[in-house]
Amino acid sequence: MDDVWDLYREDLKRVENQIRADLKSDVPLIDTISTYLFTSGGKRFRPLLLILTSQLAGYRGDVQTELASVIELIHTATLLHDDVIDEANIRRGNKTARMLWGNQASILVGDYLYTRAQCKIVSLRNHEINEAVAEATRRMTRGELSQLAYNGDVQITEEDYLEIIGNKTAALIAAACRIGAILGECPDNNKEGIESYGWNVGIAFQLADDTLDYVADTAKLGKSIGKDLQEGKITLPLLCLLQRCSQDEVHKIGKIIGLSDFTPENLDFILKLMHHYGVIEYSFDMARGYVEKAKKSLMLFKDSMSLQALFAVADYVVDREL
Amino acid sequence: MDDVWDLYREDLKRVENQIRADLKSDVPLIDTISTYLFTSGGKRFRPLLLILTSQLAGYRGDVQTELASVIELIHTATLLHDDVIDEANIRRGNKTARMLWGNQASILVGDYLYTRAQCKIVSLRNHEINEAVAEATRRMTRGELSQLAYNGDVQITEEDYLEIIGNKTAALIAAACRIGAILGECPDNNKEGIESYGWNVGIAFQLADDTLDYVADTAKLGKSIGKDLQEGKITLPLLCLLQRCSQDEVHKIGKIIGLSDFTPENLDFILKLMHHYGVIEYSFDMARGYVEKAKKSLMLFKDSMSLQALFAVADYVVDREL
Numbered sequence: 001m002d003d004v005w006d007l008y009r010e011d012l013k014r015v016e017n018q019i020r021a022d023l024k025s026d027v028p029l030i031d032t033i034s035t036y037l038f039t040s041g042g043k044r045f046r047p048l049l050l051i052l053t054s055q056l057a058g059y060r061g062d063v064q065t066e067l068a069s070v071i072e073l074i075h076t077a078t079l080l081h082d083d084v085i086d087e088a089n090i091r092r093g094n095k096t097a098r099m100l101w102g103n104q105a106s107i108l109v110g111d112y113l114y115t116r117a118q119c120k121i122v123s124l125r126n127h128e129i130n131e132a133v134a135e136a137t138r139r140m141t142r143g144e145l146s147q148l149a150y151n152g153d154v155q156i157t158e159e160d161y162l163e164i165i166g167n168k169t170a171a172l173i174a175a176a177c178r179i180g181a182i183l184g185e186c187p188d189n190n191k192e193g194i195e196s197y198g199w200n201v202g203i204a205f206q207l208a209d210d211t212l213d214y215v216a217d218t219a220k221l222g223k224s225i226g227k228d229l230q231e232g233k234i235t236l237p238l239l240c241l242l243q244r245c246s247q248d249e250v251h252k253i254g255k256i257i258g259l260s261d262f263t264p265e266n267l268d269f270i271l272k273l274m275h276h277y278g279v280i281e282y283s284f285d286m287a288r289g290y291v292e293k294a295k296k297s298l299m300l301f302k303d304s305m306s307l308q309a310l311f312a313v314a315d316y317v318v319d320r321e322l
Numbered sequence: 323m324d325d326v327w328d329l330y331r332e333d334l335k336r337v338e339n340q341i342r343a344d345l346k347s348d349v350p351l352i353d354t355i356s357t358y359l360f361t362s363g364g365k366r367f368r369p370l371l372l373i374l375t376s377q378l379a380g381y382r383g384d385v386q387t388e389l390a391s392v393i394e395l396i397h398t399a400t401l402l403h404d405d406v407i408d409e410a411n412i413r414r415g416n417k418t419a420r421m422l423w424g425n426q427a428s429i430l431v432g433d434y435l436y437t438r439a440q441c442k443i444v445s446l447r448n449h450e451i452n453e454a455v456a457e458a459t460r461r462m463t464r465g466e467l468s469q470l471a472y473n474g475d476v477q478i479t480e481e482d483y484l485e486i487i488g489n490k491t492a493a494l495i496a497a498a499c500r501i502g503a504i505l506g507e508c509p510d511n512n513k514e515g516i517e518s519y520g521w522n523v524g525i526a527f528q529l530a531d532d533t534l535d536y537v538a539d540t541a542k543l544g545k546s547i548g549k550d551l552q553e554g555k556i557t558l559p560l561l562c563l564l565q566r567c568s569q570d571e572v573h574k575i576g577k578i579i580g581l582s583d584f585t586p587e588n589l590d591f592i593l594k595l596m597h598h599y600g601v602i603e604y605s606f607d608m609a610r611g612y613v614e615k616a617k618k619s620l621m622l623f624k625d626s627m628s629l630q631a632l633f634a635v636a637d638y639v640v641d642r643e644l
Contacts, residue, residue: 027464029471081433085426104407107429108467111403115460118440122452130444130452138437142349145430149351 001316004309008048011065015047018069022120023113033097033109037076041092046071049201049313050176053194055306056298057184064183066120067129071176073117074133078140078172080110085148086231090224128182136175143167152232152258154250158239162203165210170202177201193297197310200294205317207287210235214271215280226267232258236286240279241270249273287318323638326631330370333387337369340391344442345435355419355431359398363414368393371523371635372498375516377628378620379506386505388442389451393498395439396455400462400494402432407470408553412546450504458497465489474554474580476572480561484525487532492524499523515619519632522616527639529609532557536593537602548589554580558608562601563592571595609640 005012016038023034047068054064082088083096084103090096098106114137121133146164150156177198181191213228214237228235234242234257242250253273256266274280294314301307327334338360345356369390376386404410405418406425412418420428436459443455468486472478499520503513535550536559550557556564556579564572575595578588596602616636623629 025464027467027471029467030464081429085429103425104470105467107403107407108463108470111463112460112467114436115456115463118456119453119460122444122449122456125449127444127447131441134437134440134444138434138441141430141434141437142347142352145349145351145427145434148426148430149349 001312001320004048004312004316007305007309008051011051012044012047014065015044015051015068015072018065019072022069022073022116029101029105030109030112033101033105034113036100037080037097040094042072042076044068044072045205045313046075046173046176049173049198049310050180052306052309052313053177053180053198054183055180056301056304056310057181057186057190057194059180059184061183063124064180066124067179067183068176070117070120070133071172071179073113073120074137075172077110077113077117078144080106080113082144084110085144086227088227126182129179132175132178132182136171139167139171143169143171147233150234152234154234154242154254154257156234156239158236161234161236161239165203165206166199169206169209170199173202173205174198190300193300196297197294197314200290200297201314201317204287204290204294204314207236207283207290208318208320211237211280211283211287213237214274226262226270229257229267229270230259230262236283237274237279238270240282241274241277244277244279245273284318291315291318323634323642326370326634326638329627329631330373333373334366334369336387337366337373337390337394340387341394344391344395344438351423351427352431352434355423355427356435358422359402359419362416364394364398366390366394367527367635368397368495368498371495371520371632372502374628374631374635375499375502375520376505377502378623378626378632379503379508379512379516381502381506383505385446386502388446389501389505390498392439392442392455393494393501395435395442396459397494399432399435399439400466402428402435404466406432407466408549410549448504451501454497454500454504458493461489461493465491465493469555472556474556476556476564476576476579478556478561480558483556483558483561487525487528488521491528491531492521495524495527496520512622515622518619519616519636522612522619523636523639526609526612526616526636529558529605529612530640530642533559533602533605533609535559536596548584548592551579551589551592552581552584558605559596559601560592562604563596563599566599566601567595606640613637613640 019038023031023038025031050068050071051064079091080097083091084098084106088096089099097109122130143164143166147168150160150164174195178191178195181194210228213235214225216225229238242253245253253270256262256270259266291314295311298307298310341360345352345360347353372390372393373386401413402419405413406420406428410418411421419431444452465486465488469490472482472486496517500513500517503516532550535547535557538547551560564575567575575592578584578592581588613636617633620629620632
């Protein structure tokens with residue numbers, strides 16, 4: 001994966017410059033917050049996928065830089081709103097915008113980034129791209145709303161959970177890939193293959209994220225572990241645990257989920273059970289299953305540098321350390 | 323104005339049905355909140371303007387109903403976010419969504435309504451309409467952010483204030499009118515006339531709103547008066563007062579703006595000064611000036627039912643009781 005970042009460093013630098021240009025504003029609050037957001041990390045995973053898929057699809061123009069910027073603006077807009085909703089204090093090891101400028105500014109700058117992105121997209125006058133982005137963003141908010149509705153609800157099924165992460169995470173990643181395919185003007189079945197790659201990578205990405213929330217090294221994760229549990233978010237490891245453990249244990253877990261005075265002992269109790277029932281392995285295995293699906297979706301394409309890079313990215317989403 | 327509501331009752335009923343159809347969702351939280359929002363009042367002022375301007379522009383199709391619904395979805399999305407930002411408890415005499423379902427759901431349903439609207443718009447595949455809506459929504463969030471940045475700042479000028487209300491209120495109303503003109507495929511100068519009508523009506527509307535915040539009958543306004551002052555929002559009446567009163571009074575007013583333990587006596591003090599310096603008359607006069615500008619913008623059009631209705635609407639925005 002390091003090779004991929006190296007090979008596409010120049011492309012990603014162009015995206016970075018494009019983001020900066022897109023965010024220029026004469027409202028100081030917009031400038032201050034967006035500069036903070038876009039200089040405090042973020043791997044530019046979605047822009048990379050858009051660039052790689054556009055290459056795979058045979059596109060040789062330069063609009064991919066603008067669209068990659070737009071996708072990152074949308075992604076960042078959702079992070080701003082998510083942090084307000086989750087009352088998050090830390091992201092990527094830094095204070096969240098809401099801790100520095102308050103919830104009000106975070107909500108509005110989120111709205112601003114999204115509408116700014118929308119202006120850029122429609123100015124490119126490509127109906128197919130407009131539709132891909134609009135549908136992805138609708139799904140994202142739908143996923144976030146379902147997640148909120150299921151908060152703390154131990155009745156949630158694996159199917160519900162997969163639908164939520166499909167909407168909230170995979171939809172935008174799939175759209176980034178679809179846009180690459182649209183730029184390349186490839187036939188419909190190739191377009192679908194590329195979009196399906198993005199969807200499956202997106203699911204794998206979120207499955208890994210949700211699992212790392214229980215096992216990652218706090219320093220590397222950039223936030224403390226067990227956050228999802230504390231917020232009442234029931235993700236795959238916990239879901240699997242609830243299925244595998246005894247009735248008595250289910251009862252105890254139910255009492256812990258979303259506790260306002262959640263303690264390290266509560267987390268420890270859950271982590272020990274997770275270890276005992278092998279749910280971390282189960283979750284990573286499922287994530288790896290989606291990685292394989294993602295790779296299979298690209299079967300139609302012959303070997304190339306961008307294909308190899310897309311394979312490497314797919315592996316990376318599960319085997320990254322954070 | 324009552325005649326106008328009567329004449330266009332059927333058109334507005336179609337918009338109402340369209341809104342209901344657009345909001346159908348299998349996520350119960352979306353259904354519950356949006357049903358509450360769309361059955362608890364709202365005059366459908368923007369849909370009415372879109373319908374009237376499309377008629378004036380000579381449009382005889384039926385897409386205006388779908389677009390009128392979309393504009394109302396966007397407007398409602400912004401109200402949801404505004405209520406979270408202003409910590410508002412009451413809107414149109416009813417509890418705000420955030421009081422019933424919390425800030426989290428209000429933020430997300432706002433996002434959902436906006437992205438749902440976006441899906442509808444791009445599906446109509448009209449680039450000019452896409453651009454009009456994207457630009458209007460960008461301006462709205464920009465206006466809200468400027469308003470937040472100027473909160474409690476007595477240095478704000480009339481020019482700053484007019485820019486804020488232009489963005490946060492007039493931009494969407496102007497876009498609704500521009501869409502009417504786009505549907506009618508009228509020549510560019512007619513399109514600009516219609517858009518300028520919307521812009522000026524929008525400014526007049528917000529000026530009247532901001533003035534009514536100091537003088538309206540609480541029961542009719544559906545919320546208590548003096549809210550803007552309490553929230554630290556410096557609108558035209560207060561701006562004008564700060565210009566006209568003595569240095570000593572400026573000092574006292576400065577201390578009251580945005581007080582956390584704001585009392586009825588504080589409001590009374592400000593209202594008496596406003597009465598003394600004639601700022602309410604000044605503000606309504608300015609609003610009426612924008613109404614006249616709005617009417618003049620339609621000079622190019624010959625007399626018709628829709629033209630007369632647009633004139634009546636322009637008068638109404640200032641002379642309504644709330």
